[in-house]
Amino acid sequence: TDGKTTAPADTTASKAKKTTKISTLHLFDLATGDTLNFQQVDQYDFNKAGDKLVFTKKTEAKDSTSNIAGVYLYDLTNKTLKKITNGRGTYKNFTFDDFGNQLAYLGDRSAEKSLVKDFNLYYYTAQLDTARIAVQKNTTGVPANWAVSGDGDLKFSKNGQKLFLGLAPIPRVRDTTLVDFEHAKVDVWHWQDDYLQPQQL
Numbered sequence: 001t002d003g004k005t006t007a008p009a010d011t012t013a014s015k016a017k018k019t020t021k022i023s024t025l026h027l028f029d030l031a032t033g034d035t036l037n038f039q040q041v042d043q044y045d046f047n048k049a050g051d052k053l054v055f056t057k058k059t060e061a062k063d064s065t066s067n068i069a070g071v072y073l074y075d076l077t078n079k080t081l082k083k084i085t086n087g088r089g090t091y092k093n094f095t096f097d098d099f100g101n102q103l104a105y106l107g108d109r110s111a112e113k114s115l116v117k118d119f120n121l122y123y124y125t126a127q128l129d130t131a132r133i134a135v136q137k138n139t140t141g142v143p144a145n146w147a148v149s150g151d152g153d154l155k156f157s158k159n160g161q162k163l164f165l166g167l168a169p170i171p172r173v174r175d176t177t178l179v180d181f182e183h184a185k186v187d188v189w190h191w192q193d194d195y196l197q198p199q200q201l
Helices: none
Strands: 011-013 018-020 024-028 035-039 041-046 052-057 070-075 080-086 090-096 102-108 119-125 132-135 146-148 167-169
Touching (some): 035 052, 035 070
Antiparallel strands (some): 090 102, 119 132
16 A cells, blocks of 8 residues: 555543553565554554555553654565664654655654644664654754644655655744733724624624
């Protein structure tokens, strides 16, 4: 499959609390009938040739001692699994070049409840031990007060020598210390309106 895929969320709701079950990614080899199961998978994607699988594993916030979370790359030809990014976070937009030799993706390792997400561009090839951050907000060439866009697409050029990504202005953090009545609310109306503003409301 060539499409970007998110593992289905398998959740059950109870009256007391909502619990999330672990999602398992099943990799079935049609030729041999072999099945591999990867636990706690959040997202996954294949390269164009279908011989490399990248996926993310997530852990619960309360499970802070676990070393499972991160990004993994499974080589279907060599049957080898390698962890290329370690740590909890949001990883998405997995993009292989046409040859399947380079991998790029977006990653945000800020706290889950952060008001502003801090996405970085991760880059990986087989020559690297782990994926490295190739572009972040203070990288040369990124304008001041701009950062890697978490909503931008990633795309390698046909020859794999260039990688296109999205940048966006860093949004201002909303001041949550002010209560609602301290925010100005304005009703705009015109003297030729058919009804007074209180009637319109």
